[in-house]
Structures are given as structure tokens and as C-alpha cells.
Amino acid sequence: MALEYLGFLPLLLLVALLAIQLGLAAYAANQAGTAARAGARTAASHDAQGDPGSTARSAVSGWLADGGFSYRQSGYRDITATVAIKVPSLVPGIGPWTATRSATMPRE
Numbered sequence: 126m127a128l129e130y131l132g133f134l135p136l137l138l139l140v141a142l143l144a145i146q147l148g149l150a151a152y153a154a155n156q157a158g159t160a161a162r163a164g165a166r167t168a169a170s171h172d173a174q175g176d177p178g179s180t181a182r183s184a185v186s187g188w189l190a191d192g193g194f195s196y197r198q199s200g201y202r203d204i205t206a207t208v209a210i211k212v213p214s215l216v217p218g219i220g221p222w223t224a225t226r227s228a229t230m231p232r233e
Contacts, residue, residue: 142216153189153212153224160184160196161228165206168198169230181208189213193223205229 164181167173173180178196185194185208193211198204205227212222 146215150212153210156185157208157210157224157226160208161206161226165204165228165230169204169232171233203229203231
């Protein structure tokens, strides 16, 4: 009886790691959206203090921003900020993913 459980354990561990990996990908996508909105809001405001890229980076969790963070901005009348964050990988063999989100704000 215990041998059957022992043989099934690696499959259960793999499923658990895949579930955690999916959660990390969703969290990175959420953080990218938050950072894109913060950067676009700062760039579109005429009285904002600071750099939009720095504002976007500070809106992301530190451990996630250190792994790979990029900020891009375009537009004049409507500011579009795009943030890409590298998703950390827990499962060996699963390639590097990037969560990319954009936000557009009208210039004040």
C-alpha cells in the first residue's frame, strides 16, 4: 500500500509545482498591469513628480522587478505605457516567460 503512494508522489509534486508556476505567472501579469498603469498615469499628468519608468518599477515587488523588468512608453496625446516582467521559473525545462501589459492614459 505504501509503495503505491511512493510511486505516485513524484507526479503529485510535479502537479503542485505546475500549480505554483501558474500562480507566479498570474502574479507577474498582475504586477505588470499595475506598473503599466502607474507609469502611464505619471507620464500623462502635467504635475507628476518623478520619472514614469521609475514610478512603474517601484509599483512592482522588488524580487520580481530584479529578475527582469522593462518599461516602454509611446504616444503624445494619449500616453501608452508597456511593461514586461520576466516570470520566474520553478519547473525545470519550462522556458522563460514574459508577462507584458499595457495601459493608456489621456494626457492632461
